[in-house]
Amino acid sequence: MNLLLLEPAEIASDGRAEVTGRRAVHVREILRKAVGDRIRVGVIGGRRGTAEVVHTATERLVLACELDGDPPPPSRVTLALALPRPPVLRRVLQHVAAAGVKSIALIASARVDKSYWGSPALADDEIRGQLVLGLEQAGDTILPQVAVHRRFRPFVEDELSRATTLRRVFADLGAPPCPCDVEGPTIALVGPEGGWVPFEVELLIANGCAPVGLGARPLRVEAAVNALLARLGLP
Amino acid sequence: MNLLLLEPAEIASDGRAEVTGRRAVHVREILRKAVGDRIRVGVIGGRRGTAEVVHTATERLVLACELDGDPPPPSRVTLALALPRPPVLRRVLQHVAAAGVKSIALIASARVDKSYWGSPALADDEIRGQLVLGLEQAGDTILPQVAVHRRFRPFVEDELSRATTLRRVFADLGAPPCPCDVEGPTIALVGPEGGWVPFEVELLIANGCAPVGLGARPLRVEAAVNALLARLGLP
Numbered sequence: 127m128n129l130l131l132l133e134p135a136e137i138a139s140d141g142r143a144e145v146t147g148r149r150a151v152h153v154r155e156i157l158r159k160a161v162g163d164r165i166r167v168g169v170i171g172g173r174r175g176t177a178e179v180v181h182t183a184t185e186r187l188v189l190a191c192e193l194d195g196d197p198p199p200p201s202r203v204t205l206a207l208a209l210p211r212p213p214v215l216r217r218v219l220q221h222v223a224a225a226g227v228k229s230i231a232l233i234a235s236a237r238v239d240k241s242y243w244g245s246p247a248l249a250d251d252e253i254r255g256q257l258v259l260g261l262e263q264a265g266d267t268i269l270p271q272v273a274v275h276r277r278f279r280p281f282v283e284d285e286l287s288r289a290t291t292l293r294r295v296f297a298d299l300g301a302p303p304c305p306c307d308v309e310g311p312t313i314a315l316v317g318p319e320g321g322w323v324p325f326e327v328e329l330l331i332a333n334g335c336a337p338v339g340l341g342a343r344p345l346r347v348e349a350a351v352n353a354l355l356a357r358l359g360l361p
Numbered sequence: 362m363n364l365l366l367l368e369p370a371e372i373a374s375d376g377r378a379e380v381t382g383r384r385a386v387h388v389r390e391i392l393r394k395a396v397g398d399r400i401r402v403g404v405i406g407g408r409r410g411t412a413e414v415v416h417t418a419t420e421r422l423v424l425a426c427e428l429d430g431d432p433p434p435p436s437r438v439t440l441a442l443a444l445p446r447p448p449v450l451r452r453v454l455q456h457v458a459a460a461g462v463k464s465i466a467l468i469a470s471a472r473v474d475k476s477y478w479g480s481p482a483l484a485d486d487e488i489r490g491q492l493v494l495g496l497e498q499a500g501d502t503i504l505p506q507v508a509v510h511r512r513f514r515p516f517v518e519d520e521l522s523r524a525t526t527l528r529r530v531f532a533d534l535g536a537p538p539c540p541c542d543v544e545g546p547t548i549a550l551v552g553p554e555g556g557w558v559p560f561e562v563e564l565l566i567a568n569g570c571a572p573v574g575l576g577a578r579p580l581r582v583e584a585a586v587n588a589l590l591a592r593l594g595l596p
Contacts, residue, residue: 128579198577221584226576264578303595306541341461341595342433343499344363349456349587353595356588360538360576 127152129166129174129265131258132191137169141191143177150187153179167191168267170258197267201226201361202311204292206281208235208318210347212247216256217348219272223260225352226361228270231285234278235326237318243276278326287333289313294335297354298327299344301337304357312358314338316350362387364401364409364500366493367426372404376426378412385422388414402426403502405493432502436461436596437546439527441516443470443553445582447482451491453583454507458495460587461596463505466520469513470561472553478511513561522568524548529570532589533562534579536572539592547593551585 130149137143145153153159159179168174173193181188205222209215209232222230232248246252257269275281286294293308296315315335321344322330327337340353365384372378380388388394394414403409408428416423440457444450444467457465467483481487492504510516521529528543531550550570556579557565562572575588 221581224578224580224584226578263581266578303542306592307538339595340591343459343461343501343596345459346456346498348583349459352584352587353591356539356575356591357541360574360588361578 127157127262129168129262129267130177130189131262131267132167132169134169134171137191141193142180143167143189143191145187145189146185150182150185153187154182165189166265167193168197168261168265169193170261170267170269172267173197174265174267198226198265199361200228200268201355201359203227203355203358204229204231204311204313205351205355206231206233206286206313206315207347207351208233208316209238209242209248210318211239211242212245214347215242215245215247216252218351219253219256220260220263221348221352222355223257223266223270224264225260225355226264226266227355228268229273230270231273231275231281233275233281233315235318236278236323237320248274279329282329282333282335286313286330286335290334294333295338295358296322296327296330296335297340297350298322298337299339300342301339304338304340304354306357307359314354314358316347316354319347362392362497364403364497364502365412365424366497366502367402367404369404369406372426376428377415378402378424378426380422380424381420385417385420388422389417400424401500402428403432403496403500404428405496405502405504407502408432409500409502433461433500434596435463435503436590436594438462438590438593439464439466439546439548440586440590441466441468441521441548441550442582442586443468443551444473444477444483445553446474446477447480449582450477450480450482451487453586454488454491455495455498456583456587457590458492458501458505459499460590461499461501462590463503464508465505466508466510466516468510468516468550470553471513471558472555483509514564517564517568517570521548521565521570525569529568530573530593531557531565531570532575532585533557533572534574535577536574539573539575539589541592542594549589549593551582551589554582
């Protein structure tokens with residue numbers, strides 16, 4: 127945790143905040159902060175800064191916050207991700223939030239197991255929890271927006287085909303190497319473990335998406351996402 | 362598992378191989394292959410190709426292998442990694458092997474918890490097990506070499522300073538963006554969660570290492586490794 131994130135309702139107008147549970151325990155036991163020490167804090171959706179620990183108890187912490195800074199600049203990349211299996215989804219949401227992506231689409235694909243759509247990992251509060259962990263890692267305060275598209279073809283033909291102001295790329299094994307540090311807003315698609323099926327590749331290309339490669343090796347979803355985001359541009 | 366890896370001793374001169382345990386279960390239950398089906402196989406340290414399943418039983422599989430291809434080209438990057446905590450080490454070893462890195466140094470750093478050096482995750486067979494999982498993912502057969510350097514300063518002053526034919530870079534928050542697709546062999550250092558201490562940064566620079574940045578946000582080790590490898594060059 128590089129930044130303790132507060133809900134807007136947790137901070138009073140005088141900058142005082144009381145936090146409980148996981149975050150309070152982390153500050154005491156992992157960061158080993160005591161009364162008088164300072165930690166980095168931020169408000170979800172708002173500013174960041176530092177706070178002095180003014181009181182600690184078991185699972186309870188009172189902070190005096192000074193929020194005098196802005197969050198880091200966002201990534202210019204929107205990610206569309208074929209829904210991975212639940213444990214991978216949880217990790218990837220953290221990675222994507224940490225990388226500064228502010229818009230994530232979870233999409234269908236032929237090789238996405240139908241059962242994944244029923245996973246508790248897709249519940250709004252579960253998703254938000256993973257995103258918060260990513261923001262805490264990265265020192266960011268702005269939650270990404272997450273959209274769910276349970277049908278591949280409408281997503282491509284309705285959403286992607288109209289996004290003509292965006293650079294549109296999809297990761298595909300064997301495609302020319304992904305360019306580096308592209309300019310302007312970009313949407314990047316990452317397929318399922320096992321890759322896209324030929325129909326999907328054809329539909330993506332027909333709707334303005336360019337295939338980009340990440341080397342000669344099939345990568346795990348987490349690795350592909352981090353590699354693709356790093357190639358397209360570091361926020 | 363995109364490639365079933367055989368130990369050299371497991372394959373007979375006529376191409377027959379018998380595998381048991383995890384791999385046999387995976388082929389039957391995850392890949393759902395039966396007698397007559399083909400799978401991708403490779404021999405550790407050797408060639409890769411395909412195999413026909415000629416017999417299956419509970420936790421036992423007999424294959425007829427045709428090894429007619431070479432493994433994918435290696436990465437030109439050597440990775441030196443401040444020893445992460447054990448669960449992260451396990452995942453990173455898989456990612457690094459999957460990315461085609463063939464030489465890994467696990468190094469000391471001021472912010473590496475001393476207890477990590479006593480972890481079972483550092484046992485030779487544990488490390489090899491994680492590397493094999495990475496190779497299976499990536500369709501590779503060549504195991505990376507792993508060296509352990511329990512003292513930072515001798516590693517930098519003896520090993521790094523003499524590696525004058527290598528491009529030498531280290532990931533550091535706030536440094537200029539990591540270049541893309543660098544030429545020639547490169548050694549890349551990734552520090553611990555929490556970053557390098559100032560003494561380490563100075564020593565690295567004094568010994569020919571250039572700081573490179575991965576954006577404005579502190580990343581998790583797995584994310585930093587995948588981002589750095591992807592920037593430096595896709596194998």
